[in-house]
Amino acid sequence: MALDLEAKIQLVKRPPTEEILVEDELRKLLEEKKHPEHYIGIEISGKLHLGMLFLNGFKINDFLKAGFNCKILLADWHSYMNNKLGGDWERIKKASEYYRKAFEFFCPGVKILLGSELYHHNDEYWKDLIRFCKKITLARNVRCLTIMGRSEKDKLDFSQYLYPPMQATDVKYLGKDIAHGGMDQRKVHVLCREVFPKLGWPKPIAVHHHLLRCLSEPPRAESKEERVIAAKMSKSKPWTCIFIHDSKEEIRQKLIKAWCPPREAEFNPVLEILKYVIFHEREEFELRREKKYGGPKRFSSYEEVERAYRKGEIHPQDLKLSVAEVLDEIVAPIRKFFEKSPNSKLLEVFEVK
Numbered sequence: 001m002a003l004d005l006e007a008k009i010q011l012v013k014r015p016p017t018e019e020i021l022v023e024d025e026l027r028k029l030l031e032e033k034k035h036p037e038h039y040i041g042i043e044i045s046g047k048l049h050l051g052m053l054f055l056n057g058f059k060i061n062d063f064l065k066a067g068f069n070c071k072i073l074l075a076d077w078h079s080y081m082n083n084k085l086g087g088d089w090e091r092i093k094k095a096s097e098y099y100r101k102a103f104e105f106f107c108p109g110v111k112i113l114l115g116s117e118l119y120h121h122n123d124e125y126w127k128d129l130i131r132f133c134k135k136i137t138l139a140r141n142v143r144c145l146t147i148m149g150r151s152e153k154d155k156l157d158f159s160q161y162l163y164p165p166m167q168a169t170d171v172k173y174l175g176k177d178i179a180h181g182g183m184d185q186r187k188v189h190v191l192c193r194e195v196f197p198k199l200g201w202p203k204p205i206a207v208h209h210h211l212l213r214c215l216s217e218p219p220r221a222e223s224k225e226e227r228v229i230a231a232k233m234s235k236s237k238p239w240t241c242i243f244i245h246d247s248k249e250e251i252r253q254k255l256i257k258a259w260c261p262p263r264e265a266e267f268n269p270v271l272e273i274l275k276y277v278i279f280h281e282r283e284e285f286e287l288r289r290e291k292k293y294g295g296p297k298r299f300s301s302y303e304e305v306e307r308a309y310r311k312g313e314i315h316p317q318d319l320k321l322s323v324a325e326v327l328d329e330i331v332a333p334i335r336k337f338f339e340k341s342p343n344s345k346l347l348e349v350f351e352v353k
Helices: 005-013 023-032 050-065 076-081 089-106 115-119 123-133 138-142 158-174 183-199 224-230 248-256 269-281 302-310 316-339 343-350
Strands: 017-021 037-043 069-075 111-114 178-182 205-209 285-287 297-299
Touching (some): 005 050, 017 023, 050 069, 050 269, 069 115, 089 111, 089 316, 089 343, 111 115, 115 123, 115 158, 123 183, 158 183, 248 316, 269 285, 269 316, 285 316, 316 343
Parallel strands (some): 037 178
Antiparallel strands (some): 017 205
16 A cells, blocks of 8 residues: 555654654655655674664665665675775675675665675766865865764774765765665765755755664763764674674573663663664563562553653563563574575674684
8 A cells, every 4th residue: 555645754754763854855855756765875894783784674674665765785895994804805795795685684675786886887986976075175074984983083094084975975876865874874964965966966865763772881972972873782892782693592691781770761772672673573562570579561662661660660680681582582583594504604704714
């Protein structure tokens, strides 16, 4: 059944979306185009975790349901520049197939291509890259380095300074209607919206989704934005993130050790998983606990759980164990997909030699 305009807008706004730049432009786009163009770029690095596959995938699926033509750019050249997988091109190439399989399984209907496929024999792309660079200063470019988890304080090679303008040029070729990414990609999308009109290019609408937090205590940072980015789930700290390959017991043990102070909801990673993963996939959540502590209780919304947790009506350990149980059920299909041959062989690229 075809969706009406309001239903499509609600799908785009649905969590994990945090920001749309801007909603009025989105409405106009959907009034004029039945199947707008959407794009998200994803670096190829380690094994996929909840933040990388689930939150990206949930939002991509929302766009697909709303009738968008969705594309994922597996950014092999960007991964190489950012020293992912040790900057080993062959490993990046092999890992890209693993990413392709995961997103094809999770987001049926999405189109997937490699950066190297986009750039190959594409003279206009490289001309546009230079045209874009002519419109920005080095200082403006440097401010966007956070999109790759870097800053001017890091010791960078020169190729890494090409990362933001290349990502911006990718938007021109793949996301002329919608540029989509996590909140950490906001700076480059804002830059696109500023610069593209100066070049006569269509200004993309930017949609940014929530960054799922790691399981450890959030780091200190000068601003809330920096804290959010620094606290995101990361493969580089495997003990603080939940991989799509983790067993039921591994999920349980990681959540038992997770930072989850009583009555505190802000930056609480266990509540984050409940809000952005479990309530995305389930209409209800059952808190499983012994009768002497109040017995099982069902909640029909995340807000109900948070209110009860802030009041001290839910013990952190009961929350952790209940979230672990449901999360395992949600992760199980993709985990089983990669346990089967030949998909299981794709994980060999991440084995330490």
